[in-house]
Amino acid sequence: MTLRLRLFFLVLASIVPILATQAYNQARFRQERRLDAQHAVELEAKLVAGELEQIAAGMHKFLLAIANSAQIAPDATNCNSYLAALNKQFPGSLSIGVSDSTGLVYCYAIPFEKGTLTNADRPHFKLAQSTDSFVVGNLMVGKETGKRAIGFAYPLPRDAANQPRGIVFASLSVDWLTDHLGRNPLTAGHSLTVVDRTGTILVSLPERSQIGQTVPPLWQKNFSDGKVSVREMTDPVSQVNGIFAFMPNPSATEGIGVVVGINEATAMASANQSLRRALAVAIAGILAALGLAWLIVSEAIERPLQSLLDAARRWRSGDFTARCNLANAPVEMSRLAGAFDTMAESLQLREADRASNELALRRSRDAALAANRSKTQFLAAASHDLRQPLHALSLAVSVMQVRHADDTDTPHLERIGRSVRSLSNLLNTLLDVSQLDAGLVQPTITDCCLKILFAEVAEEFAGIAAQKQVTMQVMPSTLTVRSDGQLLGRMIKNLVSNAIKYTPSGGSVRVHAREDGNQVVIVVADTGIGIASDLQEEVFTDFIQLNNPERDRKKGLGLGLAIVRRMSELLDHPVRLQSVPGAGSTFSIRVTRSTDKVRGVPQQMIHHRYEGRVLLVEDDPLVAEVTAALLTVWGATVTSVASGEAAVTLMQDAQLHFDALITDYRLQKMSGTSVAKAALSRWPAICAVVVTGDANDDILREVRLLGAALLQKPIRTEALAAILQQS
Structure with a gap:
């Protein structure tokens, strides 16, 4: 046994008997004090009940004498003065009167107007007449005095036909009763409550604020048990635990109950003080024992x-x-x-x-x-x-398409345009994930014809599918949807590319669309290798390729479905995947259907018009040349400069005015946002467009703070046209 353990047992062995003895003594002392408190409240309740019984007995005799007096007959002329003389013997405490069998008061000790006062609604009147005996009533408010009182009633002798003649009644002031009971002070810490048969408080001492309140049903039950009971419970008024003695209704005061209580903290004050002293002694003993033991072993x-x-x-x-x-x-x-x-x-x-x-x-x-x-x-x-x-x-x-619209070169230009868009999509697959995350890609929602999108898909992937010996079916559709045509097309193409990639030779890929209420469901289904259910969410993660552990770049970068997920959230087009391993996969895109009919012509062939004055800031001569040519074809008047400094110099000319500014972001000395800021200061209503090839969300915030528009290279001409035409 270690030294620390021996020390523990030594201290414990010396302290436990002392603590046990103290605990036993304290328990006995507390029990004795609780019994003393119970006896005290019980004795005081009996004393108060006895005093109330004496008051009621005296009232009984008093009313009996009045009832047998000839001076209270209905035809007596001095009835009121007789009662008034009697009433003077109890100044401020009693009101006496007589009513007939209907409750109409015809004689009263207090002046009143005859025929206006009735006791028919008083419970003690009804009870006295029905029982033909003395009755103690409930708490009431005097109709003439307006004061709170408790009523007493005694029936008049019956007439010769044994019919009720009326009632003698008296109202005893509750304030007087409270003062009377308060002449004998309560024991310190005790409380007194007197209630009527309905549970309404008549007397409340030492506090008088509870008079007129109703006690809880549990208290009422204790009054009707028929014997004195002492209980420990919570005071319903103060919500403080206490010891209460309940005195049932004595025969002479039927309907009146008495309860005397003492606050538990007051009752047990001496016991609690003794307990605190015992605890202090015990703690001191423990500390002394531990200190002594520590001194012995400190070294x-x-x-x-x-x-x-x-x-x-x-x-x-x-x-x-x-x-x-x-x-x-x-x-x-x-x-x-x-x-x-x-x-x-x-x-x-x-x-x-x-x-x-x-x-x-x-x-x-x-x-x-x-x-x-x-x-x-x-x-x-x-x-x-x-x-x-x-x-x-x-x-x-775009310039060539406008200049050669509807001639023999149109089909070739359309194919070149689609090839440029495909090349742009391939580049964006590598670079656009960060742009989507930064919010740089902003959709342009229009009515889109699926016939155009499906035709682009068929033309772009027919050769790839044939080379892999995969049958591809793109079902024609005349449905129109509300979306960004280029972004929706990229989603479909990414799904088709993924389907062909994971479908073995001899399999098939099918693209079709169907209506579903006010929506259109675009479906890309394949008979490929399929995806296990526990991996179906994982395939939408960046750089995840489930069937390419060797990371063969011929199978792509693993970004196709990740971009689909981002574009789905950007366009609010939910994407759903259903797949069974070995049986193929079905991807569906849910898009809002458009009720407008859209002509099946490529968007690139739409002839845009903008006849405003444009300031073009571009330091790449080739880009500046083709941009100016495109704007000129649209009908704009273009002034082109190769630097931000030259643009700012032009802005100093008070004779010049421009409707729009198109500036590259990455200039040699000034940024495009600086040029846009200077232009907006010069012409607050100017339409400012910043063009950038950098995927940087800081640029996006900077441009948005200026109130300018941001386009990502390679820009979509329809997006540029939409911005200019809205200005």
């Missing part, structure tokens, strides 16, 4: 323990060379110190290994950060440099 524990704590503090600060060196300490402390020293040696070795590994990890992290910065810089440059020629090519194709 055997305190010094070795301090050595352990000093060593532990050094270990916590990282100095694992510290040792306890307690070979001469008691055996328990010596063994503990030896274990700690062994642990310190192990930690010292591990710390050396950790420092070496941390250095290697730091170097690896620095290399990874450098590689990540290089990748970020490369993607930023690629985003701009790759989009720039594609942007110029897209604008040039």
Whole structure:
């Protein structure tokens, strides 16, 4: 047994008997004090009940004498003065009167107007007449006095035909009764409550604020038990626990109950004080015992323990060379110190290994950060440099389509336009995920004909499907939907590309659309390898390819379905996947149906018009040339400059005015947002458009704060036209 354990049992053995004795004595003392409090409230309740019974007995005799007096006959001339004389014997406490058998008062000690006062509605009147006996009534308010009182009634002798003649009644003031009972002060801490047969409080001492309130049903039950009962319960008024003695209704005061209570804290005050003293003594004894035991063993524990704590503090600060060196300490402390020293040696070795590994990890992290910065810089440059020629090519194709509309070159230009869009989609597959996340891609919602989108899908993927020996069916559709045609087309193409990629030779891919109420469901179904149910959500994650563990880039980057999910959320077009491994997959896109009929012509052939004055700021000569040509074809008057500084210089000319500004974001010295800010300061109503090839959400916030529009390269000509035409 260790020293600490021996110390514990020594202190416990010396204290437990003392604590047990004190607990027993306190329990007995508290029980005796509780019984004393019960006897005290019971005795006081009996005394008050006896006093009330005397009052009621006296009232009984008083009313009996009046009832047998000839001076209260209905034809007596001095009845009122007789009662008034009697009433003077009880100044301020009593009101006496007589009523006939119908309750009409014909004689009263207080002046009143005959024929206007009745007792027919008083419960004690009815009860006295029905029982033909003395009755104690309930709490009431005097009709003439307006004061709270308790009524008493006694029947007049019956007439010769044994019929009721009336009632003698008296109203005893509740205030007088309260003062009368209060002349004999209650025992300190006691409370007195007197109630009528309905449970309404007649007397409340020492506080009088409860008079007229109704006691709870439990109290009523205690009054009707027929004997004195003492109970521990909660005072319904003060919500304080207490001890209460209930005195049932004595025969002479039928209908009146008495309860005397004492607050439990007051009743048990002496016991609680004794308990506190006992606890103080016990705690002092425990502390003294522990202090003595500690003094005895301090040398055997305190010094070795301090050595352990000093060593532990050094270990916590990282100095694992510290040792306890307690070979001469008691055996328990010596063994503990030896274990700690062994642990310190192990930690010292591990710390050396950790420092070496941390250095290697730091170097690896620095290399990874450098590689990540290089990748970020490369993607930023690629985003701009790759989009720039594609942007110029897209604008040039738009110009050619307008100039060669409806001639023999139109089909070739349409195919070139579709090829440019496909190339743009391939580039966006690599670069647009971050743009979608940053909110840089903003949809243009119009009425879109599925016939056009399905035709583009069939033309783009027919050769790929045939090369893989996969049968592809694109069912013609004349339905129109509300969407962004280019973004919806990219979603369908990504799904078709994915379906062909994972469908083996001999399989099939089918694209069709069907109506479902006010919506259109676009379906891409294949007979490919399928997807397990627990992996169906995972396929929409970036760079996830379930059937490409070797990361063969011929099978794509694993971004197709991830882009579909982002575009689905952007356009609010829910995408649903149903798949069975080995039986194929079915992807469906739910789009709002349009009631308008859209002609089945490519959007690129729409002839846009804009006849405003445009300031074009572009430092790439090829892009500037084709952009100016496109705007000119639309009918605009274009002024082109190659730098932000030149644009700001033009803005100083008070004679010049422009309706729109189109500026590249990445200029040599000034940013496009700086140019737009200067233009908006010069012409607040100007339509400012910033064109960028960078996927950066900071640019988006910067442009939006200016109130300008942002277009991503390669821009969609219909988006540019929509912005200009809305200005």
